[in-house]
Amino acid sequence: xxxxxxxxxxxxxxxxxxxxxxxxxxxxxxxxxxxxxxxxxxxxxxxxxxxxxxxxxxxxxxxxxxxxxxxxxxxxxxxxxxxxxxxxxxxxxxxxxxxxxxxxxxxxxxxxxxxxxxxxxxxxxxxxxxxxxxxxxxxxxxxxxxxxxxxxxxxxxxxxxxxxxxxxxxxxxxxxxxxxxxxxxxxxxxxxxxxxxxxxxxxxxxxxxxxxxxxxxxxxxxxxxxxxxxxxxxxxxxxxxxxxxxxxxxxxxxxxxxxxxxxxxxxxxxxxxxxxxxxxxxxxxxxxxx
Amino acid sequence: xxxxxxxxxxxxxxxxxxxxxxxxxxxxxxxxxxxxxxxxxxxxxxxxxxxxxxxxxxxxxxxxxxxxxxxxxxxxxxxxxxxxxxxxxxxxxxxxxxxxxxxxxxxxxxxxxxxxxxxxxxxxxxxxxxxxxxxxxxxxxxxxxxxxxxxxxxxxxxxxxxxxxxxxxxxxxxxxxxxxxxxxxxxxxxxxxxxxxxxxxxxxxxxxxxxxxxxxxxxxxxxxxxxxxxxxxxxxxxxxxxxxxxxxxxxxxxxxxxxxxxxxxxxxxxxxxxxxxxxxxxxxxxxx
Ligand SMILES: Nc1ncnc2c1ncn2[C@@H]1O[C@H](COP(=O)(O)OP(=O)(O)OP(=O)(O)O)[C@@H](O)[C@H]1O
Ligand SMILES: [Mg+2]
Numbered sequence: 251x252x253x254x255x256x257x258x259x260x261x262x263x264x265x266x267x268x269x270x271x272x273x274x275x276x277x278x279x280x281x282x283x284x285x286x287x288x289x290x291x292x293x294x295x296x297x298x299x300x301x302x303x304x305x306x307x308x309x310x311x312x313x314x315x316x317x318x319x320x321x322x323x324x325x326x327x328x329x330x331x332x333x334x335x336x337x338x339x340x341x342x343x344x345x346x347x348x349x350x351x352x353x354x355x356x357x358x359x360x361x362x363x364x365x366x367x368x369x370x371x372x373x374x375x376x377x378x379x380x381x382x383x384x385x386x387x388x389x390x391x392x393x394x395x396x397x398x399x400x401x402x403x404x405x406x407x408x409x410x411x412x413x414x415x416x417x418x419x420x421x422x423x424x425x426x427x428x429x430x431x432x433x434x435x436x437x438x439x440x441x442x443x444x445x446x447x448x449x450x451x452x453x454x455x456x457x458x459x460x461x462x463x464x465x466x467x468x469x470x471x472x473x474x475x476x477x478x479x480x481x482x483x484x485x486x487x488x489x490x491x492x493x494x495x496x497x498x499x500x501x502x503x504x505x506x507x508x509x510x511x512x513x514x515x516x517x518x519x520x521x522x523x524x525x526x527x528x529x530x531x532x533x534x535x536x537x538x539x540x
Numbered sequence: 541x542x543x544x545x546x547x548x549x550x551x552x553x554x555x556x557x558x559x560x561x562x563x564x565x566x567x568x569x570x571x572x573x574x575x576x577x578x579x580x581x582x583x584x585x586x587x588x589x590x591x592x593x594x595x596x597x598x599x600x601x602x603x604x605x606x607x608x609x610x611x612x613x614x615x616x617x618x619x620x621x622x623x624x625x626x627x628x629x630x631x632x633x634x635x636x637x638x639x640x641x642x643x644x645x646x647x648x649x650x651x652x653x654x655x656x657x658x659x660x661x662x663x664x665x666x667x668x669x670x671x672x673x674x675x676x677x678x679x680x681x682x683x684x685x686x687x688x689x690x691x692x693x694x695x696x697x698x699x700x701x702x703x704x705x706x707x708x709x710x711x712x713x714x715x716x717x718x719x720x721x722x723x724x725x726x727x728x729x730x731x732x733x734x735x736x737x738x739x740x741x742x743x744x745x746x747x748x749x750x751x752x753x754x755x756x757x758x759x760x761x762x763x764x765x766x767x768x769x770x771x772x773x774x775x776x777x778x779x780x781x782x783x784x785x786x787x788x789x790x791x792x793x794x795x796x797x798x799x800x801x802x803x804x805x806x807x808x809x810x811x812x813x814x815x816x817x818x819x820x821x822x823x824x825x826x827x828x
Contacts, residue, residue: 321723340724351720353825355742365728368738397824417728 267342267453269295269318273327276313277478287313289478290327298451302464304510305474306517311457312348314427314479318455319345331420341365344414346424350406352398358409359385359394365417377416384412388446404435411446412427425457440466441495441524448492459509465503466493473513483513515523547771607794615794616801625802631779632806634765635691639698640756647703648748651710656740668707676701678763694766702755702760713747714740729787742780746825749818756814761809780806 256525260262271293277286287310295301305311318329320339329336331343352361363381366372385394388408390401398406407427414422428439444467447454458464464471470483485506497503542626564574589600590608599605619625654661654668676697683693721739730738767781778786780803787795819826 319723319727321726339723341727341729345724346722347724349719351724353721353724353739353742355822362709362739365723368725369729399824403807413724506578 252376264461265453266297267328267332268297269398269421269453269455270330270362271314271318271327272330273328274308274314274329275325275478276317276322276324286478288324289447289480291480291486292327293472293481294452295455296469297453299469300447300451300454300456300467301472302468303455303457303472303474304459304461304514305462305479306329306476306514306521307459309474309477309517311459315345315423315455315457318421319343319423331359341369341417341537342420344417344419344421344422346407346410346414346427346430348426350398350403350410352406352409352413354398357395357397358390358401361398361409362412362416364413380416381412384416385409388412388442402435403431404439407431407439408442411443415452419452421453423455423457425487426459427456428463429459436463437495443467461507461514462498465506465510466495466498471506471510472518473510476517482517483510485510551616591652605793607797612794612797612801614712615792616798619798625783628778628783629806630752632763632767632781635694635698635779636756636759636810637645638695639700639763640702640752640759641758642695642699643702643706643755644752646708646718648710651707651742652714652736652744654707654711655714656736669703672704672708676758677765677769680766694763697766697770698762701758702752705755705758706748706751709747709751710744713744713750717743745822749814749822753811753818755816756810757807760803760810764803 262310272289274288274291275286276288279285286337287478291314303311303314317324318336320336320343323337336343352358353364356364359381362385363377366377366380367374371377382391382394385391388411390405390409390412393401393405393409398409401409410427427443428436431439440463447467456467458467465487465523468487470487472481473483473485474480476481487506488502489500586606586609590606590611592598592651594608629801654665677699679697680693683696684690687693687696717740721743722735725735725739761781764781764784767779768785780799783802784796784799787799
């Protein structure tokens with residue numbers, strides 16, 4: 251499969267960055283209850299690409315997000331952003347969290363303006379203007395003075411996108427951002443987000459457990475194995491941009507989906523089989539007792 | 541224009557009707573009238589019980605021992621014109637607010653320090669947890685000995701009643717703040733002070749007000765009990781607790797009931813004050 255051609259109209263000045271994970275490992279727990287969650291994980295996110303991480307539930311996707319965002323550090327290996335080692339959180343990488351992480355005590359507007367105001371990035375008037383512009387852009391012009399709890403699920407995600415984008419990150423990290431949205435708003439949010447991404451192709455790391463969503467959005471899929479997470483397959487999505495829903499009906503997509511699902515099913519069976527085996531062994535021990 | 545046009549939210553329909561005042565809304569709600577009817581039925585039953593006792597000498601259990609509400613009202617009318625009665629209010633409120641405000645001033649920083657600093661928690665939390673289960677009233681004798689004046693001991697015991705509740709609430713609230721708020725702020729460049737002032741403090745406010753509301757209730761309990769135990773000071777205005785106690789000593793059931801109702805009103809006013817402050821400080825909690 252080939253990489254979808256990057257349109258030449260792309261503005262290469264914004265949000266273009268390369269992320270490299272090199273032999274990254276992270277486990278939790280004391281030695282006697284050790285659990286390797288990420289082991290020798292290596293992959294790369296190309297500048298201007300939307301890379302989707304897909305993997306079985308609990309395989310370590312959020313752990314990877316925490317490592318790239320800098321909330322957590324790998325025990326071995328390293329993560330590079332444009333060749334520089336990541337050592338902690340920074341405004342060059344913004345995370346859109348699974349459920350809304352807007353601060354409930356601030357209005358939508360104050361949430362969006364939070365980062366630049368905290369850092370004192372430029373004059374207040376400029377920050378305010380940019381916050382207004384972004385809120386209009388994500389369709390929340392009339393909801394600036396509302397608190398996050400007064401917004402619908404979809405509006406909260408859009409506000410969160412605006413809050414991340416105002417910081418002009420080099421990389422946008424999204425950890426199952428649309429999980430929990432209802433069946434009506436999820437496709438709307440996907441399309442909305444696609445348009446936003448395709449406007450300037452800010453490098454994006456997108457975590458999802460929905461294979462359809464991944465294919466619809468991504469340039470590449472990184473399919474992870476069961477815990478400990480390792481790369482099981484990398485699939486390029488050759489669909490052109492702008493993406494449209496009807497593209498999802500092509501035989502190409504059907505083939506990719508079949509392939510990806512086969513791998514995921516395989517991994518899911520492994521974890522299932524593994525736990526059934528462990529359970530059965532435990533039962534034997536219990537029954538062997540007098 | 542921008543490529544992003546889908547899923548525009550609708551503007552809310554503009555409000556054409558005049559916003560009605562809180563009072564108007566209250567009296568037009570069915571719940572208000574049901575509540576009023578409940579109180580009226582209660583008063584009528586009470587009056588009837590007293591009437592039966594007076595005319596037929598038939599005593600309904602409990603109710604029959606009470607003076608009729610009309611008599612209580614008469615006693616109240618007599619009492620409210622005396623400055624001594626209002627001094628009881630002032631005395632009690634002074635003690636309640638004194639102990640309560642000191643408890644807030646010391647309890648909120650103490651609870652926050654316990655929440656954010658592990659070393660501080662390691663050192664101070666164990667003794668705190670040993671002292672916490674001691675009921676405030678168990679401190680009365682010791683504090684009467686320890687503090688030079690009665691007044692100080694009452695305020696001290698009142699303070700204790702609110703302090704432990706406030707600290708526990710602040711600690712719990714600050715420790716359960718969603719880590720994602722802290723992480724988001726860190727990504728946006730927040731330093732330690734920002735994390736504290738922009739996330740932990742506002743994130744703890746709801747718990748602070750919960751603690752304050754519960755603490756205020758405890759404070760009234762403690763003040764009234766302490767006033768009864770200590771005689772409420774030497775002068776006539778010894779607080780509402782002393783008012784009830786001296787009415788009991790004087791054998792006036794009407795005055796006892798006037799005192800009890802006064803305390804009910806005082807407690808209600810105090811919690812209304814806290815609710816009002818809470819709504820002012822945390823507008824996002826009122827939003828739905
Ligand atoms: N801080 C931690 N301490 C101990 N164990 C952890 C920690 N963080 C993650 N884990 C473990 O790592 C494993 C993977 O967790 P993670 O949240 O990364 O998975 P995930 O793929 O994001 O799952 P989901 O699909 O449910 O979002 C889990 O079994 C979890 O118990
Ligand atoms: Mg996760």
